[in-house]
Amino acid sequence: MVRKDHYLNFFTGTCLLLVLFMLSSVQVQAQENENGPIIFDRFYNKPRGAYNIRHLLNRLSFGVSSGYGKTYYKHEFDNAAIIQKPGFQPIIFNPTSLITNDTITTAYVNWFNQVEGVGSLPINTATDYITSTDSTRIVYKSTSRGIPIVLTLHYDFLKYRIGVGMSWEYHKVKEFNPKYNTANLASFQPEIQKERFKRYFAYLGGRVWNYYDYSAVVDAQIGLYNLGVQFVDPKGIYFNLGVSVEKEFSEYFSAFVRPSIEYKRFQTSLPETALSVNHNMPSIFLNVGVQMNLPELRKCKISNCETQINHTHGGGKEWRSRSHPFYKKQNPHYGENYPRLYKYKWLKKNKLNPY
């Protein structure tokens, strides 16, 4: 219950912030809507623009991206002992635990995601290797992979952005290898291979660079992760910092590449002992995606209208071009539907009569 409340508070908080920013921008818009003498307005047929809900929605961007990620797992034991039987995965136990008749009362395997107890483990003194953290460091590492799918909804104001998002990561947990004492300790595959990680986050960013159609936005995700049902304690907080390099195709559509680094960790505790393991799991991601927003003007309703730019048909109401593709930039003076003549395009250019 407590966990659920945390999620709710987090979301209501972020959503409230978003609404506040949107409302404050309505006020600014209202002030910008200056009125000249009526006679000039009539003469020039000055368009009214779109000071309505669409204008507001126009500044909300929806983003979707996917890519590739690597997670560098690492954990180290403190005050623990380990036994390596030839051909088996390593088994951990509490060095102060009772050993009678060469039998360890309780030992543990699969301490990565679901700790499993092994009762009355016999020691074969001839072949088994035993050591403890008093004499050697016990550290295991794994480099695992994931494919993320990220959805964001953010609001732009000045050069900043604020929003919310969620993501799914199709994650593959790979084998763990010992960092030290590799001659005696074996690698192991935790009893988990595939899992879908989920994240909910607040999204914040600021534009730091701008060059023609290109821009760079330093942005962060701060939120909650859920590693899924195969983990005993799957929930926690994470932080992701990245740079979105964006190319604007039009005022409604842009594409971006986003390298990022992420930090999160979780803990598993071994039952009936004071032992617990801290799992660090920093990640790097490279995402590629697109961002869209709703055009602030409605599409012109006259079916044979071929105007390429925002225009009026009298009455001051402004319309969006029917023929302009949403992903193409629009020059406010003449439109840019056909920047290259048709006859110079593609295969046409080799023809005698390109039309």
Ligand SMILES: [Zn+2]
């Ligand atoms: Zn029209």
